[in-house]
Amino acid sequence: MQAAAVATALGILLWAEAGRSAGDEAREAAAVRALAERLLGPRRAADFAVSVERALAAESGLDTYSLSGGGAARVRVRGSSGVAAAAGLHRYLRDFCGCHVAWSGSQLHLPHPLPAVPEELTEATPHRYRYYQNVCTQSYSFVWWDWARWEQEIDWMALNGINLALAWSGQEAIWQRVYLALGLTQSEVDEYFTGPAFLAWGRMGNLHTWAGPLPRSWHLKQLYLQHRILDRMRSFGMTPVLPAFAGHVPKAVTRVFPHINVTQLGSWGHFNCSYSCSFLLAPEDPMFPLIGSLFLRELTREFGTDHVYGADTFNEMQPPSSEPSYLAAATAAVFEAMIAVDPDAVWLLQGWLFQHQPQFWGPSQVKAVLNAVPRGRLLVLDLFAENQPVYTRTASFQGQPFIWCMLHNFGGNHGLFGALEAVNRGPAAARLFPNSTMVGTGIAPEGISQNEVVYALMAELGWRKEPVPDLEAWVTSFAGRRYGVAHPDAGAAWRLLLRSVYNCSGDACRGHNRSPLVRRPSLQLNTTVWYNRSDVFEAWRLLLKATPTLASSPAFRYDLLDVTRQAVQELVSLYYEEARTAYLHKELATLLRAGGVLAYELLPALDRVLATDSRFLLGSWLEQARAAAASEAEAQLYEQNSRFQLTLWGPEGNILDYANKQLAGLVAQYYSPRWQLFLEALADSLARGVPFQQRLFDKLVFRLEQAFVLSSRRYPTQPQGDTVDLAQKIFLKYFPRKVAGSL
Numbered sequence: 226m227q228a229a230a231v232a233t234a235l236g237i238l239l240w241a242e243a244g245r246s247a248g249d250e251a252r253e254a255a256a257v258r259a260l261a262e263r264l265l266g267p268r269r270a271a272d273f274a275v276s277v278e279r280a281l282a283a284e285s286g287l288d289t290y291s292l293s294g295g296g297a298a299r300v301r302v303r304g305s306s307g308v309a310a311a312a313g314l315h316r317y318l319r320d321f322c323g324c325h326v327a328w329s330g331s332q333l334h335l336p337h338p339l340p341a342v343p344e345e346l347t348e349a350t351p352h353r354y355r356y357y358q359n360v361c362t363q364s365y366s367f368v369w370w371d372w373a374r375w376e377q378e379i380d381w382m383a384l385n386g387i388n389l390a391l392a393w394s395g396q397e398a399i400w401q402r403v404y405l406a407l408g409l410t411q412s413e414v415d416e417y418f419t420g421p422a423f424l425a426w427g428r429m430g431n432l433h434t435w436a437g438p439l440p441r442s443w444h445l446k447q448l449y450l451q452h453r454i455l456d457r458m459r460s461f462g463m464t465p466v467l468p469a470f471a472g473h474v475p476k477a478v479t480r481v482f483p484h485i486n487v488t489q490l491g492s493w494g495h496f497n498c499s500y501s502c503s504f505l506l507a508p509e510d511p512m513f514p515l516i517g518s519l520f521l522r523e524l525t526r527e528f529g530t531d532h533v534y535g536a537d538t539f540n541e542m543q544p545p546s547s548e549p550s551y552l553a554a555a556t557a558a559v560f561e562a563m564i565a566v567d568p569d570a571v572w573l574l575q576g577w578l579f580q581h582q583p584q585f586w587g588p589s590q591v592k593a594v595l596n597a598v599p600r601g602r603l604l605v606l607d608l609f610a611e612n613q614p615v616y617t618r619t620a621s622f623q624g625q626p627f628i629w630c631m632l633h634n635f636g637g638n639h640g641l642f643g644a645l646e647a648v649n650r651g652p653a654a655a656r657l658f659p660n661s662t663m664v665g666t667g668i669a670p671e672g673i674s675q676n677e678v679v680y681a682l683m684a685e686l687g688w689r690k691e692p693v694p695d696l697e698a699w700v701t702s703f704a705g706r707r708y709g710v711a712h713p714d715a716g717a718a719w720r721l722l723l724r725s726v727y728n729c730s731g732d733a734c735r736g737h738n739r740s741p742l743v744r745r746p747s748l749q750l751n752t753t754v755w756y757n758r759s760d761v762f763e764a765w766r767l768l769l770k771a772t773p774t775l776a777s778s779p780a781f782r783y784d785l786l787d788v789t790r791q792a793v794q795e796l797v798s799l800y801y802e803e804a805r806t807a808y809l810h811k812e813l814a815t816l817l818r819a820g821g822v823l824a825y826e827l828l829p830a831l832d833r834v835l836a837t838d839s840r841f842l843l844g845s846w847l848e849q850a851r852a853a854a855a856s857e858a859e860a861q862l863y864e865q866n867s868r869f870q871l872t873l874w875g876p877e878g879n880i881l882d883y884a885n886k887q888l889a890g891l892v893a894q895y896y897s898p899r900w901q902l903f904l905e906a907l908a909d910s911l912a913r914g915v916p917f918q919q920r921l922f923d924k925l926v927f928r929l930e931q932a933f934v935l936s937s938r939r940y941p942t943q944p945q946g947d948t949v950d951l952a953q954k955i956f957l958k959y960f961p962r963k964v965a966g967s968l
Contacts, residue, residue, distance in 0.1 A: 249462070250277040253307030256460035260311060260380050264326070265333060272339050273314065274299045277462075281305040282349070288388065289349040292317050296341030306462035309350075312386035312688065316348070325706040326384055327681070328674045329783045329840065332709045348688060350386065351656070354665030355687040356606065356628050357382055358391040360537065360575065364425035364870070365637035365672035365884060367394075369849040369863070372453050379454070383461045385684035389573075389628075389665070391535060392458060392465035393428065395451035398444035399524045404475065406519065413477035415439070421853075422866035429540040430473035431493040435500040435875065436866050442855035448527070455528055466573050467524060469534035469563050470517035472555065473503045478512075486510040488545045495879040505538070505545070508558035517562025525566065532569045533604070539578050543585055549593035556597035572598060576627070577608045579615045588619075595623040606630050607655075608669050611647045612734045616655060621662045629655040630667035631683045636884040637672020640738030641761070641791045643679040643727040645700075647734070649692045672884070674840070678703055678719075678727065696723060708778040715775060718767035718788075725756035725764075726791070742797040742828075742896060743885035745878075745926060746903035747919055748805055752798040762960070765792045769956055772949050782948045786838050789952040790887055793831045796959055797823055804904065813911045820904035828897040830955050836889035836941065837948040843890030844940030846871070861937070868934045871895075878927060890940040895933045899926050 254277040261270035274294070281289040282305035290313030294301040300317060304310025318324040318333070321340045325332040370378075382390060397418055404414045419427040420436030421443060427433060458465045479485055486507035493501045506513050521534070536559050538544075544552060563570035579586045595603065605627040607615050616627055629652050633643065655663045666687045668680060681703060682693070693699045697720050704719040705711035733755040741750040768785050775781040800823040807815035835841040850867040854860035871888075872895060874880035902925060910917040 250279060252460055253277040253304075253462045254310065256307050256457075257302075257304070257310045257314065257383070260383060260461075261314060263376075263380060264331070264384075265335065269335055272299055272335075274301045275310055275314070276301075276303050277305070277307055277310055278303055279305055281309070281347075285349045287349050287351070287353060288312070288386070289347065290316070291345060291347045292321075292342050293345040294342060295321070295339045297338065300339055300342070306388070307460065308383055308386055308388045308462050311383035311461060313348070315384040315386075316346075316688075317342070319706060323706050323709070325703075325709075325780065326381065327677045327707070327780070328381070329677060330779050332707060332778070332780055334709050350688050351690045352652075352663075352665040352687060354389045354628055354667075355386045355684075356389045356630065356665055356667035356669070357387040359608070359632065359669040359671050360391065360393070360429060360535070360540075361425045361671040362669075362673060363391070363393055363428075364422055366674065368421050368424070369853045369867070370450075371852070372450060375450065375454055376457065379457045379461070382458075382463070386687050387463065387668075387684075389464045389533070390458065390466065392451065392454055393468050393535070394454060395444070395447040395528075396428070396468045396524065397424065397439055398448050399520065399527060401444065402523055403516070403519050404477075407478065407516070408481040409475065409477045413475065413480075417475040417477065420866040421863060422850075422870040426493075428468065429537045430471060430490070430503040430505070431541060432496065432500055433475065433503060435496070436862075436869060440855065440859050440862075442859065443853075446853070446855075451528060459531070464531045464533055466533045466535050467528065467530060469536040469559065469570075469572070470520045471536035471538040471559055472506050472508070472513065472517075473538075474506050474516065476504055479504070482512060485512050490542050490545065493542055494875070495877075496875055500875070503542070505555075508551075508554040513558045514562045514565055517559070518565045521563060521566040530567060532567055533571045533573055534563055534567075535573045535575070536563075537575050537578070540575065541578070541581055543582065547585060547590055549589045552590055552593040553597040556594045560598045560602065571602055571604055573604050573606065575608050576605045576615050576622070579619065580609050580613050591619050592623055595619070595625050598625070600624055601626060604628065604664070606667055606669065608632050608667075610655065611644055611651050614651070614655070616658065616661075616663070621658060621660055624660075624662055626662050626664040628665040628667045629663055630669040631679075632669050632671070633679055633683075634670035634672050634675060635735065635737040637670075637675070638738035638743075638885055639675055639787075639790065639887045640740065640794065641676065641722065641726040641787065642729065642738070643676055644729040644734045645679065645682060645696055645723060645727045647730065648679065648683055649686065649696060652686050653690075653692050678722075700727075707780045707784070708775050710774070710778075712771050712774055714767040714771040715781070718764040718771070721760045721764040721767070722788075725760035729755050731755070737883075738885060740794045740798060741801045742794050743882055743887065745881060745923070745930075746900055747922075748808070748917065750801065752802055754795075754798075758795045758799075761788070761791055761795055764788060765956065766960065769949075769953060772953075776949050783838060783840070785952055786834060786841065786948045789834055789948075789955060790831065790841075793827055793834075793955065794887070796827055800827065804907070808907045808911060808917070811911055813908065816904070816908055816911065820908070824897060824900040824904050827959075828892055828900060830951075830958075831887070832889050832892040832897070833946060834948065834951040834955060835887060835892060837944050837946045837951060839942070839944050841888055842941060842944065843888040843894075844942040846886075846888060847940065848942050864937075865934065868936075873930055873934055878930065881930075894936075894938070895930070898929050898933075902926055902929065 257275045288309040289305045290309045291303040302313045415438035418437045418439045487504040603625045605622045608630050609632040610629045611631045700719045700723045701716040704715050800819050803819040839845050850863040851860040
C-alpha cells in the first residue's frame, strides 16, 4: 500500500531522470573531476577515477554511487549522476580518509597512498530528492555573494548529495522587463522592489519598497550570477528550482489597468502599508494568466528550465477568504499560469503557511489547496518537520509528494542550537508513516554558516535508510574528522554539547537565539534554557584543555571561539539575572557590581575574542555588502541594508534583532551601548526612588540603535589577537567567579 502511495504521488516527477544522454554523463563526470581538483588540488585529485553511469541506478531508479580500488591503485568513484558521484567522493574522504568539508573550512589531510576499499561499496539513497535552501536564505546568507563564494557553495551542495535547490538570483531583472512591457514606468518599478537584503520577502509578497531601490548594476550582476549558478548546478545533474508568479503585483498595475481585480492584503511583520499590504490579483481575473505566463516565458527564455518552479502566495499572510472554493481557485491559478508556458511544470511549495497559521488552515482549507493541483504536480516542503511536522496532520499532504525538511535556524543567528535526536529519527519515521508520500529530505535554514554538526548529520541522513544508531559515537567521530585527530577531551566536549545545546525538544526548538545578550534590554527578558549550562561550561573547559594538541587546527580554533562565545552568552544571562534580582530587591550595590561586569567586562571581552576570526567580524560582513556595489552611492545603500537587517530590520525596529549575530564591532557598538544605557537607567531609578519606565527607555535606546544603522563608521576586516589566548583569559577570569558555582 505504501509503495503504491509513493508511486502515485510521484506522478510525473520522474521527469528529472528522463532524456539524459551519454553526453550528460560525460559532462557530469567532468564537473565532479573539476570539483575534486578545486577541493584536493590537481595532484591528489588525480588519485581518483570518476565516472557517471546512469545504469548504476537502473534497479532502484534512485541516485547510487559505488566505491572501489585505492591502495596501490586509483580510487574508483562511480555515480548514477554527477551529484551521486560527488556524494560518493565525499563518503570516501569522510569514512576512509577521516576528512571533513564544512562552511568554516575543510580538513583534508589525505593519507598516502590512499586507503583501499576492501570490497566494492555500493550505496543507493532511499530518497529521490535531497533539497536545499529556504527562500529566506537568499537574503540572510547569500545576498552579497560573488561567483567565487557561490562556486564553493555549489561544491558543498554536490558533495552533500543535494540534487534539488532554489536558484532565484536575477529574477527582479526579469520582473522589470515584464512590468515595463505592461506599461509601468521605471520609477514605479524602482519604487516596488525592496533593497537587496530584503528581497526574499518581496518575492513572497510580504514587503515592497523597503530599503530600495535596486540599482541597474544589481540587475546586471545578478543575471550574470544566475547564468553561472545554473550552469554549474546543471553540470552536476542538479535540478534548479526557478521562481514563478504567485499572484502579487505592484500597486502601479492598477494605474495601467484600472479595472483589474486586486485585493489589498493585511500588513506583515509590524510594517505599515507603506512597505507591506501587498496587492493580490484575483484568480479569475484575465490578467492573472497573462502576467504569470509573461514572466515565466521571459524567465525560461533567459535561463532555460528544469521544469520545477517555486511560488508562495500566502506566506505568513492570511488569505482574503477562508472559503475552500477561493483557496482552490487561487492555487489553481498559479499552477495554470505555469503550465500555460511549461506543460511539464511541477510546483514546489513551502508548506510553512500550514504550520505558521494553523488556526486559519483547518482541514478544509488545507485540502482545498493541496487538491487544486493534479497529484504529483505539487511537491510540498514540510519545512519545519524536525519540530512541527505537517504531514502527520494532513494525511501526508493529501497524497501530494513531500520532502521532510529540517529548518533549524531562523535569521542566520549565532548560538549553539540543535535537535539532533529529532532530526536523526524524523526522516525514517516519515517514511514509515501510513501511506507516506515522502520523496526526499531537505535542509532549509533561513541562514547558514553556523552549527555545522547539525547540517553534517542532516546531509548524511539523506543517504541513510535508518537513523544513526549511536549519536554519541557519531558526534565523537565528527570531532575527530573535523580536527584531523581524535582527542579524548575534544570528544568528551562534543558529547556534552550533544546532550545539552544539541538536545532541544518541544517549544524551545525554534532555532532562534533569544539570549538577553542580543535582545533589547528589559526587566522581562527570558533566560530559561532547555539544558544545563554547566554542560556548556564543562565543554568549554575540555576544549581549552585540548588546545596544546589541537590549536594548530583551524576548525578547532573556530569551534573554541564559538563555544567561548556561547559560554559568554550564558554568563551574560547569569549576570543579567543577578542584576535584575538586585534591582527588584532595591540592592543598588549588587546591581552596580553585576551590571558593571556584564556591560563593562564581559561584552568587551566577547568583542575582543570575536575579533580574532574574520568570520566573526562586522567589518567583513559589511565589506561583503560594499564589494557588491558599482559605486560609492551603491556601497552606502548596500551597507545600510546590511546594518538594518542585523538590527532594526525595519525603519522603526519592526522585526527588532530577529537576524541577530554576535560579531566583533556589533557587540562593541550596538549591544554594549544598549546594555550600558539600560543598567544606568536601572541604577538611576533606584538612586532616585522612581520606577523604571520601559517605554521611555525604548525611546532612548532606539536612538542608539538608529544611530548605529545610519553610521558610516568603518570596522576592521582583518582579525586581531589570538583566539586561544583570549579564550583562556576569559575562562580563567570567570570560571572560578561565576561558572564554578553552576557546575
